[in-house]
Amino acid sequence: MATQTTNIPDELKNDPRVPEDLNNNIFITTLDKIYNWGRKRSMWPLLFGLACCAIEMICTAASRHDLSRFGWELMRASPRQADLMIVSGTVTKKMIPQIVRLYNQMPEPRYVVAMGSCATSGGPFKEGYNVVSGIDKFIPVDVYIPGCPPRPEALLHSFVKLQEKIEKQSIRTVRWYTTGKTDNGMLVPYLGPDLVDLRRADEIKQKTAL
Amino acid sequence: MSEVTATPAKPAAKPAAPAAHGAAKPVAAAKMTPEMSAIAAKFGGAVEAAQYEGLLVTDHSKFIEIATYVRDVLKYNQLTNNTATDYIKDGVIEVVNQFTRVPQGGAPLTLKLRVPRPSGHDKTQPVPSLCPLYPGAEFQERETYDMYGVVFEGNPDLRRILMWEGFNGWPLRKDWKEAYYEGDTKPFESRWPGGDHKLAEERVPWEDNVNYPPGFDPFAFKPHPDGDIYDSMLAPSDGTVSIDNGHGVAPTIVEGLNASEMAELKTDEIIVNMGPQHPSTHGVLRMVVKLDGEKVTDLKLALGYLHRNHEKIGERNTWLHNIPYTDRLDYITGIYNEWGYVLGVERMMGLKTTDRVEYLRVITGELTRLASHFWAIGFLLNDLGAFFTPALYFITERDLIIDLLEAVTGSRMMCNYMRFGGVSRDFTSAQWAMARELAFERLPRTIDELDHFLTENEILKARSIGTGYMSADRCIAHSLTGPCLRAAGIGYDVRRADPYGYYDRFDFDIPVLYNGDVYDRYLVRVQEMRESLKIIQQALNQAETQSKVGDIQGGKKAYNHRVPAGQCYARVETPKGELGYYLVSDGNQNPYKYHIRSCSYINLNSMKEMAVGQKVADSVVILGSLDIVLGEVDR
Ligand code: SF4
Numbered sequence: 014m015a016t017q018t019t020n021i022p023d024e025l026k027n028d029p030r031v032p033e034d035l036n037n038n039i040f041i042t043t044l045d046k047i048y049n050w051g052r053k054r055s056m057w058p059l060l061f062g063l064a065c066c067a068i069e070m071i072c073t074a075a076s077r078h079d080l081s082r083f084g085w086e087l088m089r090a091s092p093r094q095a096d097l098m099i100v101s102g103t104v105t106k107k108m109i110p111q112i113v114r115l116y117n118q119m120p121e122p123r124y125v126v127a128m129g130s131c132a133t134s135g136g137p138f139k140e141g142y143n144v145v146s147g148i149d150k151f152i153p154v155d156v157y158i159p160g161c162p163p164r165p166e167a168l169l170h171s172f173v174k175l176q177e178k179i180e181k182q183s184i185r186t187v188r189w190y191t192t193g194k195t196d197n198g199m200l201v202p203y204l205g206p207d208l209v210d211l212r213r214a215d216e217i218k219q220k221t222a223l
Numbered sequence: 224m225s226e227v228t229a230t231p232a233k234p235a236a237k238p239a240a241p242a243a244h245g246a247a248k249p250v251a252a253a254k255m256t257p258e259m260s261a262i263a264a265k266f267g268g269a270v271e272a273a274q275y276e277g278l279l280v281t282d283h284s285k286f287i288e289i290a291t292y293v294r295d296v297l298k299y300n301q302l303t304n305n306t307a308t309d310y311i312k313d314g315v316i317e318v319v320n321q322f323t324r325v326p327q328g329g330a331p332l333t334l335k336l337r338v339p340r341p342s343g344h345d346k347t348q349p350v351p352s353l354c355p356l357y358p359g360a361e362f363q364e365r366e367t368y369d370m371y372g373v374v375f376e377g378n379p380d381l382r383r384i385l386m387w388e389g390f391n392g393w394p395l396r397k398d399w400k401e402a403y404y405e406g407d408t409k410p411f412e413s414r415w416p417g418g419d420h421k422l423a424e425e426r427v428p429w430e431d432n433v434n435y436p437p438g439f440d441p442f443a444f445k446p447h448p449d450g451d452i453y454d455s456m457l458a459p460s461d462g463t464v465s466i467d468n469g470h471g472v473a474p475t476i477v478e479g480l481n482a483s484e485m486a487e488l489k490t491d492e493i494i495v496n497m498g499p500q501h502p503s504t505h506g507v508l509r510m511v512v513k514l515d516g517e518k519v520t521d522l523k524l525a526l527g528y529l530h531r532n533h534e535k536i537g538e539r540n541t542w543l544h545n546i547p548y549t550d551r552l553d554y555i556t557g558i559y560n561e562w563g564y565v566l567g568v569e570r571m572m573g574l575k576t577t578d579r580v581e582y583l584r585v586i587t588g589e590l591t592r593l594a595s596h597f598w599a600i601g602f603l604l605n606d607l608g609a610f611f612t613p614a615l616y617f618i619t620e621r622d623l624i625i626d627l628l629e630a631v632t633g634s635r636m637m638c639n640y641m642r643f644g645g646v647s648r649d650f651t652s653a654q655w656a657m658a659r660e661l662a663f664e665r666l667p668r669t670i671d672e673l674d675h676f677l678t679e680n681e682i683l684k685a686r687s688i689g690t691g692y693m694s695a696d697r698c699i700a701h702s703l704t705g706p707c708l709r710a711a712g713i714g715y716d717v718r719r720a721d722p723y724g725y726y727d728r729f730d731f732d733i734p735v736l737y738n739g740d741v742y743d744r745y746l747v748r749v750q751e752m753r754e755s756l757k758i759i760q761q762a763l764n765q766a767e768t769q770s771k772v773g774d775i776q777g778g779k780k781a782y783n784h785r786v787p788a789g790q791c792y793a794r795v796e797t798p799k800g801e802l803g804y805y806l807v808s809d810g811n812q813n814p815y816k817y818h819i820r821s822c823s824y825i826n827l828n829s830m831k832e833m834a835v836g837q838k839v840a841d842s843v844v845i846l847g848s849l850d851i852v853l854g855e856v857d858r
Contacts, residue, residue: 060502064529064854065554065636067506075618090502107387108507108528111499135432137548139423140539141532142394142401143386146424146432162636203446206391207402207433214441220428221439 045183052096053176056124059095059115060088064102066129066162073165083172092118097175099168100154103131103138104145106208110201116152117198121189124179126171127154130161137161145208152199253277258297258332262289275790275807277319277333286336286351293322294356299332301325301699302357304792304803304820305364307371311397314340316371318350319805320360321792325699326713328720331792338373344392345372352377359702362828370395370534385527385857388447391436394535401535402427402434408813409540453494456513456521492520495839499528503606503843506853510830510842517838522831526824529857537817542568542784543643545817550637552802552819553855556595558587558628559797560855561641566723567793567804571786574644576777581725582766583646583775586658587628587638588724589755589762593666594624595798596748596755599850600673603745606847607686613677620669623661630654643784645776655763662759670752678749687741691833691845694739701829704822705800706747707849711739717796729761741848748850751798783812790816799823799850819858823851 031039062070074080074088089095092115104112116123127148130136135146148154155178156171163171184190200211209217252272255263259278263270266289273279280286293299299322308317316338321331338347352375353360364375365384372393375381382388392399403423405411413419424430498509507528513521533552537545549564550557562584569576598621601614625635631654632638632647640647650658677683693703695711708715714735718726734750736743788810794803800822807816826849834842 061500063507064531065551068554068636072618072622075622076615077619077622103529103531105528105530107530108499111528115500137551138531138533138536139432140401140403140405141536142432143527143530143532144432150431164635204387205389205441205444205446206436206439209435209441209444210431210433211441217435217439217441221435221437223438 045185048184049180049182052122053179054084055087056083056085056097056172056175057087057089057095058085058097058099059092059119060090061098061115062101063104063108064131066101066131069162069165070099070101070128070168073168078165078169080169080172083169083176085172092116093120095119096122097124097126098152099126099128100132100148101128103136104148105143106145107143107204109145109151109208110203112148113151113199113201117201121196122182122187124155124175125152126168126175127157128168128171129163130159133157133159151202151210253333256330256332258299261297262292265292273333273335275788276792277321277335279335279337281337283336283350286334287356289334290320290353290356293332293334297332298327299324302353302360302363302702303331303794303801304805304818305353305360305367306805306816306818306820307367307373307395308807308816309340309371309395309397311340316340316347316373316396318367318373320353321805323720325708326715326720328715328717330721333792340396341372347371347373349374349376351375352381354378357702358697358700359825359828362824363702366824369393372396383527385530387527388451391434394532395538401532402429402432407539408811409544452511452523452525453496456494456511456523491515499525503846505602505846505851506856508846508851508853508856510846512834512839512842514839517840519834519837519839519842522834522842524827524830526827527857529853531854531858533858534817534819538814540814541812542786542814543782545814546641547637547639550639551854552821552858553595553797553799553823553852554636555598555852556591556797556799557636557638558591558632558640559795560802561638562588562724563793563795563797563802564804565641565643566795567791567806568643568784568786570793571789571791571806571808572643572784573787574778576644577770577774578725579649579766579770579772579774580645580777582762582770583649584641585725585729585762586759586766587631587640587646589759590624590628590658590661592755592798593752594621595850596752597621597624599798599847600677600745600748603741603844603847603850604677604683606843607683609682613673617673620666623665627654627657627661630657642776642780644778645780647775649773649775658759659763662756662763666756667753670749670756674749678746683745684742686841686844687745687848688738690741690837690841691744691848692738692740693829693833697832698739698829701832702825703800703829705796705798705826705850706751707744707826707829708800709734710736710743710747712737717794717801721794723793723795725762726758728765729758731757731761741844744848785810785812786814792820794820797822799852799855800826802855819855821855821858823849823853823855824857827851827856 074086080086098116127133132148135144138144139146156174158167158171160167202208202210253276262278266285269282269285270278270280280289301323303323304321306319310317318336320334323331336350338350341347352364354377364378367373368381369383369385370393492513492515494513496511498504499507504510509525511523512519533548546561549560552560597617601617604613605611628638629635631650632640693711695713698708698711712735714733716733719733731754734747736747786808788808790807792803792805794801802822803820805818806814809815833845
């Protein structure tokens, strides 16, 4: 176990509640630790590729880099079964409503990795009229990886970083276990004369008023 | 390049005599080829020599007649390229059509049409569509409409294709400016030489990459309904297939029922949407199929989910800037895309390369062909149900090729290797040894193994023989190129049809098969891999004796290139088909027009005809056999 654990403490050794043959097989840890330990080693990424970076993502999952060493190899094509969205490529305005919808369909806890410069900021295509300057304008991102495309090692590094982040979360404080604070997901933008972010609708109306 | 441009078969591919640097006028008129003279003689007043290249059809009412003559008498049976150029100073939009002879090849024939530039966001006057003559024109005309607002009268489905219906403006027009617009050409004055470190977001009013027309009310606006693509397919059909594509027009038969019982059964038709997020659409392609039972009765594609505005950005970049962008077109085959582009610019500039450069280009280019075919076959098998086992083996092999390319160029996928007149680096002796080991030892074994385990596999054969058939004539009419065309019995390969590079120095075959189905497409790819290996082996051997190590730049090394005014259509045979670059220069440091004739995109044109009448599971296989890469489809 990577989390901190201890063997059974001495004072418990003679405790009648612990059968003798289990004496050396009991570990004590916190619920958070055991829970996060399981979670971080069994992420199910969404099988979802956008552009060139997706090729490197596939290579990461293939034999040489072998994502399953981290327990992350089970890629699901349905967002309902996924924990992690790897945004692997250029996010276009035409595609962003679908991406936000996919994100909303993922059950909590859900994580997002922005893979490559395109997903981070628009990358080489930033100035393009159909390109969104980074996925974080619409959905929250946990880890950003630079690169065009990032090497498979860099993608693996992002997973390690995400594992570190998961380790720090506590069942008591995370939002998705607190009552009354359900996350309804993000607002899905729509395609008008340009991409319309509904969170800014009032501002748009004011600024374009004749 | 001297051998290439001197080939007698292609006089029109040479750039016209360059005008003085920087001057837009006077413009050289096109040189007349015998075919152009024949058209001019027959249609006297309706045509004239166009600017730079080709014929300008001045009488639009004669256009279809001329195009019919071009197709039936002059035998230019394939429409290669359709695009437009916005000559804002002259107040015209020029529609460009390029025709080629398949399989003979040779220089393409160019026919142009000019329409006055409308003001604002208006559409142009209608021009005749080529769809009735060349069905392959459909997607290309839709793209030209989408980008320039040129209306093609007679196109069966003239909707926006890369952007969405309702988008404000025609993006490739020269006076259309996007939100992050900073200047017409790079390097931007605001950033150079002093440096301006403001983010794009800080410079624009919306602090984001958006722009809205005045009076736009986001609460009242009704977005164009996404469902109209379904509605357009809802017209009732009787379960028979209206396109005669060789699958016959038989209605669905359920075993044990006779015809009258079958008619009573009245099976329901349903519409199924696949994509843009779907594991078997090879990226963000969206496919809408209408099904009767399991049989596909109609199919529509929705594209543009990866439209990254390559061409608009390309027109602003300097010539050199564009090389790394071409890597991101068909990102499995980066180097080969670069080759097409530098070939075009070299022809316009009249640049010479060295022997070493040509050999290195062939070696790296053919290595990417191998990598691409490994990928294509692996993922075709995925679609056939052999989920990831073959793909994993082939990705391992591809990784070895990529390792070599990375060692040489510095990047795994986005190699940025070619330069105008040269390449960026030579192989070191260790890398050369690596290449030899791959070409002579490792890869031949892998391909034998692949052949041994897959080709006679019963499931592969059962699923793919007879699936996705398309006849040779229809393939040509649909502008299909690449392995799919060669699997239908047409030996058309740009490496032979319109030669470039040093391919004339190698002994290799163009594999051709005749059944036109998915299985033959697979076989053609396997055989092409063997031929590629032969080419690489010969190139490695010849380069050792016939070229000087380190001689990797013909002409002067330069960062800023001025390309003489003119135009050029350069094409290469990538693993996916004919990749063309239509370039227009006005003598400046930036391309005036930069268009990519994308084979993945145009090959998709025939998808509907191949899939209608087949099972829905087969449509996925057919898509896999076309081997598209979305970066190139949507650009
Ligand atoms: S970051 Fe680079 S490699 Fe990744 S999607 Fe963007 S252009 Fe492609």
